[in-house]
Amino acid sequence: MHPSWPAHLDVGAVRFARPTAAYDEVLVFYRDALQLPVLAQWRGHQGHDGIVFGLPGTPVHMEITQHGTPPRIPEPHPENQLVLYLRGSQAVATAVEQLAAHGRAPVPAANPYWPDRGAVAFEDPDGWMVVLAPWVFGEDPVPPANPDRG
Numbered sequence: 001m002h003p004s005w006p007a008h009l010d011v012g013a014v015r016f017a018r019p020t021a022a023y024d025e026v027l028v029f030y031r032d033a034l035q036l037p038v039l040a041q042w043r044g045h046q047g048h049d050g051i052v053f054g055l056p057g058t059p060v061h062m063e064i065t066q067h068g069t070p071p072r073i074p075e076p077h078p079e080n081q082l083v084l085y086l087r088g089s090q091a092v093a094t095a096v097e098q099l100a101a102h103g104r105a106p107v108p109a110a111n112p113y114w115p116d117r118g119a120v121a122f123e124d125p126d127g128w129m130v131v132l133a134p135w136v137f138g139e140d141p142v143p144p145a146n147p148d149r150g
Contacts, residue, residue: 013061015061016062016063017062017064018064018065018073019067019071019072021071021073022066023049023066025125026125026126029102029104029124029125030062030064033098033101033102034095034099037056038051038052038053038054039058040052047067048065049065076123076126081129082129082131083133083137084133086133086136089134092118092119095132099122105122106122109121114131114133116146117143117144118134119133120132
């Protein structure tokens with residue numbers, strides 16, 4: 001089922017934002033290790049540092065901000081995730097290799113749904129989960145559960 005978008009919400013782009021207490025490390029993780037494009041970046045704007053990453057391109061983007069001395073963030077929760085649906089297991093393997101080259105190793109997913117379907121989870125420098133799934137939600141069928149994959 002693909003519900004239609006409400007006609008009165010003429011959205012041209014979507015951004016979600018979350019705080020960080022590790023600005024420089026988060027920048028390296030998303031920009032260098034995952035290689036997300038940086039759409040905007042600032043330091044010291046009214047006490048805020050920020051980065052905007054394209055997910056993918058410019059219509060959907062993630063903003064990460066740092067504020068305060070010391071910066072504080074809410075406690076990361078394993079179900080608060082950025083899920084990147086990649087085009088197949090080779091795309092996931094390539095992303096995992098890129099993250100490994102930056103010293104990042106997969107972590108266990110709190111929900112077995114992800115590893116049972118071939119997805120791989122990582123923590124960013126703040127402890128937030130990034131899941132790399134080997135299918136495109138809404139385009140590909142969800143892979144059946146395979147407990148031997150995890």
